Amino acid sequence: MKPAPFEYHAPTTLDEALDILASTGADAAPLAGGQSLTPLMNLRLARPAHIVDINRIGGLDHLGQDNGRLRVGALVRHADMERSSVVREHLPVVATVVPLIGYPAIRHRGTVVGSLAHADPAAEWPSLALALDAEITLVRTGSQRQVAAEGFFTTTLTTIKEPDELLTEVSFRTDFDACGFYEFARRHGDFAIIAAVVALELEGDSIADARIALAGAADRPLRVNEAEDAIRGEPLTAETAVRAGEVAREAVEPLEDIHGSSDYRRDLVEVAVDRAMKRAVNGS
Amino acid sequence: MTTEAQAPRFFGARVKRVEDPRFLIGGGRFVDDVDMTGMLHACFVRSVEARARITSVDVAEAEKMPGVVKVFTGHDFSGSEVRCVSAYEGFQVSGYPALAEVEAKFNGEAVAMVVAEDPYQAEDAAGRVFVDYEPLPPVIDAEKALLDDSPLVHDGWKGNAFVERRYESPGFDDAKQSAKHSVSGRFVMARHSGIPLETRAAIGDYDKGTRMLTLWTTTQIPYLIRTGLADAIGFPENRIRVISPDVGGGFGVKAQLYPEEMACSLASIDLGRPVKWVEDRREHLLTAHHAREHTHEATLYFDDEGIVEALEAKIVVNMGPYSVFPWTATMDTGMAMGILPGPYKIKHYSVRGYPVATNKAPYGAYRGVSRPAACFTIERLMDQVARHRGLDPAEVRRRNYVTGDDYPYRSAGGLEYDSGSLVESQDLLLEQVDYSGLRRWQQEEREKGRLIGIGLGAYTEQTAHATKEFVQRGVPIVFGYETSTLRLDPNGKLVINSSIHNHGQGLETTLGQMAADALGIDIADVRVEYGDTSQAAYGSGTFASRSAVLAGGAARRASEQLRDQLARVAGHNLEASPEDIEFESGRVFVAGTPDRGYDFDQLCRMVYHRPELVPEGQPPILEATVAYDAPPGTGTFTNATQIAVVEVDPGTGGIEILRYAIVEDCGPMINPMVVEGQIFGGIAQGIGSAIYEELVYDDDGHLLTTTFMDYMLPGTTEVPHIEVFHLETPSPFTVGGIKGMGEGGAIAPGAVIAGAVEDALAPMGPVVVDQIPLTPERVRGYVDSARREASR
Amino acid sequence: MRDITLQVNGTEITRSVNPRRLLVDFLRHDLRLTGTHVGCEHGVCGACTVLFDGESVRACIMFAVQADGHHVETVESLADDPDHLHPIQQAFWEHHGLQCGFCTPGMLLATKELLAENPSPEEAEIRAALAGNICRCTGYVHIVESVKAAAEAMIAQGGSR
DSSP states (O other): OOOOOOEEEOOSSHHHHHHHHHHHGGGEEEESSOTTHHHHHHTTSOOOSEEEEOTTOTTOOOEEEETTEEEEETTOBHHHHHHOHHHHHHOHHHHHHGGGSSOHHHHHHOBHHHHHHHTOTTSHHHHHHHHTTOEEEEEETTEEEEEEGGGTEEETTEESOOTTOEEEEEEEEOOOSEEEEEEEOSSTTSOOSEEEEEEEEEETTEEEEEEEEEESSSSSOEEOHHHHHHHTTSBSSHHHHHHHHHHHHHHOOOOOBTTBOHHHHHHHHHHHHHHHHHHHHTTO | OOGGGSOOSSTTOOOOOTTHHHHHTTOOOBGGGOOOTTOEEEEEEEOSSSSEEEEEEEOHHHHTSTTEEEEEETTTTTTOEEOOOOOSTTOOOOOEESSOSSEEOSTTOEEEEEEESSHHHHHHHHTTOEEEEEEOOOOOOHHHHTSTTSOOSSTTOSSSBSOOEEEEOTTHHHHHHHOSEEEEEEEEEOOBOOOOSSOOEEEEEEETTTTEEEEEEOOSOHHHHHHHHHHHHTOOGGGEEEEOOBOSOOTTTTSSOOHHHHHHHHHHHHHSSOEEEEOOHHHHHHHSOBBOOEEEEEEEEEOTTOOEEEEEEEEEEEOOSOOOTTTOTTHHHHHHHHHTTTTBOOOEEEEEEEEEOOSSOOBOOOTTTTHHHHHHHHHHHHHHHHHHHTOOHHHHHHHHBOOGGGOSEEOTTSOEEOOOOHHHHHHHHHHHTTHHHHHHHHHHHHHTTOEEEEEEEEEEEEESOOHHHHHHTTOSSOOOOEEEEEEEOTTSOEEEEESSOOSSSOHHHHHHHHHHHHHTOOGGGEEEEOSBTTTSOOOOOSOTTOHHHHHHHHHHHHHHHHHHHHHHHHHHHHTSOGGGEEEETTEEEETTEEEEEEEHHHHHHHHHHOGGGSOTTSOSSOEEEEEEOOTTSSOEEEEEEEEEEEEEOTTTOOEEEEEEEEEEEOSSOSOHHHHHHHHHHHHHHHHIIIIIOOOOBOTTSOBOOOSTTTSOOOOTTTSOOEEEEEEOOOOSSSGGGOOOOTTGGGTSHHHHHHHHHHHHHTTTOOOOOOEESOOHHHHHHHHHHHHHHHTO | OEEEEEEETTEEEEEEEOTTOBHHHIIIIISOOTTSOOSOSSSSSOTTEEEETTEEEEGGGSBGGGGTTSEEEOGGGTOSOTTSOOHHHHHHHHTTOOSSOSSHHHHHHHHHHHHHHOSSOOHHHHHHHTTTSOOSSSOSHHHHHHHHHHHHHHHHTTSOO
């Protein structure tokens, strides 16, 4: 399983990379971690004529707290998130998620932003981005734009990124009062069959606002507005968690594949949302 | 000889393996590590359909691509095929071609072969070979394939069964009619396979000058490959050399003559250059032979005490389209029929077996070979008997086991159980895990709402079966013996040349352990060679848990012959009787007078360089070849009992294994460390069978699980710590009383974990777990149905 | 073709490579360092594990060109003399941590990395760290024992190498 031929570019500045993308357009794939792209290339399911390796571009590996948001540059690896005290302090839910992503070797290379660009609906980062109100920065020669995670993912492995754009950063809101994550996978490190992320704003003991996102339930990460609505104003208790699960279950129409039928995924949605909520309740 | 009086120094010891250093420093030599001048690389074009007429193969564009030397099609290799014919009456014959020419019969079957200067270029060109397929109705489900209206996998066949086998013991009907109770079930084990970490690889290397064909290949059976290849491609066998160097796992999957081995040989003969093929993982999942897909319908008939009197069963195995070499398509079915009664004294037995041709990938041997499915069925039924009679599963088994007094025991399946410790093994296991304490703990946890289950599984495993057994099986090659040639050199160092192969079993070490003690030498002075057919004498290879017994037995016997040869020389020169010569710690001396003797190496040199000191009539060389067929040829039976404690998550259907333990009895152990390694490895694969592994096809026969993202292998976080305890009940027949045991660990986990899950859900409601793997979705389904049953 | 210069096991290497050449093929066939193995070519099995600037990576899903200017260590960097093995290799030998040997190079490097970060890991930590290295032969029990023994040996010898 060897990849098809391609032209290789290793720009050392962002401008250089953008110029290349501007001229190669849809025939090019940016390469950051490569942990998702290269397997697809080896399987010849992806055959980009150009590879734009961004690993030598400076200034893309920033990771820091800034004005209520955690800013993560395009070359920040999963492992960097795992080791970061800034992440542990400001976004502790992420600290619980990263060890579940693949294995150490994958985490040393794979990037947060790369995971978002790849847009696998069963991956952890896209659903985290939805729940944590992420903003994604896309740049092209001469301009840039910021897109909320809401509008970023269109369908399986597809986003609104244009061929001549590069994702340079994602930022996550860090001012939630309680967050929880629950994932069910066949084996340690696998993609989730279903994962749920819950990010809550509290007022006293009740839920002022809720963001509940799912991985694996659809062709893209999914916000479950019905469940969010059902728990707004409710106390932060185990009973509310159960209710969130029940509503989420009825609200989704999951896809099916060999790892799970639609009905089973529906069962898992209920379980995952309930358990993610309970982790938020318990402050983990 | 009095060497038996000393405690053996190496037999039974936890000796570090002599083969390890090269693997530890990255120095192992696997087929893909082999490089040759002028070597070309092959990439196969494979059928995208499960069944299709091949109406054209257009190679014109591919042949012009960079680096491409030639593209072969089925037409080029026409006539080269494997035909493995069983002696069973009515067996229907199939031919497994090097490249499919007329019809592709499974998704992935090789249709063309690109040969290029490098593997990347070969793969590029393979994508530019255009094959026209005319799809035909595929036959995918084995039970449907047996129906009268099913399409035929092979034109001209009567129905799709390779053969139909039946057996009924005398008096069965009466036993069935008079039985008080019965339990029945339909038990399904999904298709999966050994999936070694190293994929297959082959290098065909034909030398036009010497007219010698050398085939480097990842195989467990080098001699059988040599003969099979000679037959299949019509090449003189004495001009074929098969070399199987280091191999990264076999498990039975690499014990078969494959089309790719034939194709690489034929391509090299045509081109006069070495042609290498390294299988990729997708190809492996598609085409390296599959295993395990059994559907059993079975009924146990029993009395009020839970004593089983009769077993009735129908066995259907989904074999893919071809009868593979050397097993034939009857192997799994026949073995399942034989072992289904398991470790129990079931007097009456009626069974029908159907190996069925389908358009899934071909099917071969995988660790345990039908016994995992047979164990699953009988153990699940025994648990049902237990429930029916209100007995503990351990008690029901105890009442039915073959016991010490019964041996040798001829089972209802026609197997001769030579020895065993079934009751003792179970007792020891339950004692070691504190079974009653475990049940009490389970009850406490149940009261807290946890779904904790305990599952038990026992088996007796036929190992080292030889001539008599394989004659009964109607196979064209009776795997009756293994051969060891031992040679001492003038420096007193020993080389053991063996017909087996070693790919993880530790045979490079254990064969040395078998031979060193008889000669009183150190294992460091023994070197074991295997895997090159130009070196050793003929044998079958490594499979069926036979190598330690047969090759080890041969090595031991040959070492005894060498001892005799040396003793005669020593006695001749020391004026003593050979019977009075002792061999200990590198000295050869007259019993009682250690000063009257030789250093071992000194004596060996004497034989070679001082032939005038060798007794007349004795050749002045130190060499012995023994082909050993362990009597009585029907195998020696290992047994084990396994237990698992699991917790089921009722929300996700996930299974966590909290504890896993086994008591195993394989008789005296050559190297306990090696034995334990085999046990742990077998159990890990069994856990894969029980929970994770399945080769999934769609209704049109396309394989869906083509990467490790979809085919799940258990890792360090899925396989728990495993506790192992040993009993040693020697075989009355084999050299040293040793038994085989390599497959055993893999036999029971399916049954054990299914039993544990069933037990875990029992408080919720009655559930019968009759299908594996226990994917979380399947378990969640059992949870839901238990709840539904309970609320009625 | 691209010219790359990299450190491999402490030696500087310069070669010309096709950009699509996978790092694992470069190591195995261009440099004849055949200790690193190929098991899946999609990053799951761990047989191709090498250290890249000191961190474990999958060589089967990296291109050789990406290694330009970097430092790669393969299993051959641990020890090449069976009489003077690295404590991790020695521990695997003594505790039967290998059977066919195919997964072993990846296991050894993953273990080296684990013990550098966590010199005295608990069993659960060992299993989590090695979860990405599949072994089909051993059932992992002896591998875990080998890692524990290696940890003890390295602590006794005073720190990791």
